[in-house]
Amino acid sequence: MTTPLLEIDDVSVSFDGFFALTDFSLRLMPGELRSVIGPNGAGKTTFLDVITGKVKPLKGSVTFRGETLVGLSEHKISQLGIGRKFQTPRVFENLEVIRNLELAASPSKGPFALLTQGIPSRVRDEVQRLLDYVGLGPYAKVQAGSLSHGQKQWLAIAMLVAQSPQVLLLDEPVAGLTDEETVRTAELIKSLAGDHTVLVIEHDMEFIRDLNASVTVLHQGSVLTEGSLDEVQNDPRVIEVYLGQAED
Numbered sequence: 001m002t003t004p005l006l007e008i009d010d011v012s013v014s015f016d017g018f019f020a021l022t023d024f025s026l027r028l029m030p031g032e033l034r035s036v037i038g039p040n041g042a043g044k045t046t047f048l049d050v051i052t053g054k055v056k057p058l059k060g061s062v063t064f065r066g067e068t069l070v071g072l073s074e075h076k077i078s079q080l081g082i083g084r085k086f087q088t089p090r091v092f093e094n095l096e097v098i099r100n101l102e103l104a105a106s107p108s109k110g111p112f113a114l115l116t117q118g119i120p121s122r123v124r125d126e127v128q129r130l131l132d133y134v135g136l137g138p139y140a141k142v143q144a145g146s147l148s149h150g151q152k153q154w155l156a157i158a159m160l161v162a163q164s165p166q167v168l169l170l171d172e173p174v175a176g177l178t179d180e181e182t183v184r185t186a187e188l189i190k191s192l193a194g195d196h197t198v199l200v201i202e203h204d205m206e207f208i209r210d211l212n213a214s215v216t217v218l219h220q221g222s223v224l225t226e227g228s229l230d231e232v233q234n235d236p237r238v239i240e241v242y243l244g245q246a247e248d
Contacts, residue, residue, distance in 0.1 A: 048171060
């Protein structure tokens with residue numbers, strides 16, 4: 001039996017007496033693509049904060065490749081191979097698209113180092129591959145701030161992939177995207193699974209269906225159920241606490 005790559009076991013998080021997570025558990029297998037859904041306040045962003053070291057749990061464990069993550073800094077966890085894309089794409093808007101990727105991919109993390117040391121050929125090749133991979137090749141010399149919202153999302157994903165993480169945590173990657181951009185983003189994310197373990201938090205149910213991945217449903221800080229999208233959509237508990245609300 002394959003060993004989980006990332007395990008969260010019985011994690012609880014309290015903010016001034018309010019429990020954002022209660023006995024929360026989740027396991028991700030190597031190369032898996034997982035979707036996570038749930039109403040606002042279900043604890044989706046909080047458990048990402050726990051994984052990445054932004055929030056320390058009241059109790060429970062988080063292990064990555066058998067190593068505990070609780071108590072480690074955000075920087076250390078990132079170095080271990082866990083990358084996160086936030087809801088709002090974090091790109092350097094005043095820099096060219098290619099410069100954004102060079103900064104993300106370069107072993108020397110800083111614009112001064114890039115100017116003084118140059119870009120290793122292997123990094124340059126990887127940057128070009130990622131530009132083409134996410135469809136931004138024609139925009140390489142364009143300032144990132146002039147990209148569409150969808151293109152910024154793709155750039156942010158490419159910048160994350162450039163850092164070679166084993167786990168990609170993507171928080172609402174299609175928020176604000178057009179229908180066409182949403183379909184393209186689903187294709188992009190599906191293509192990343194296998195080489196990476198990918199977890200996606202999203203509200204767009206058509207996008208979740210396009211991903212065709214196992215779905216975990218959160219409610220009040222705990223896992224309500226897991227399964228295919230069809231299975232969770234037909235679960236009366238899910239209809240009551242999530243899908244029914246979305247239809248109101």
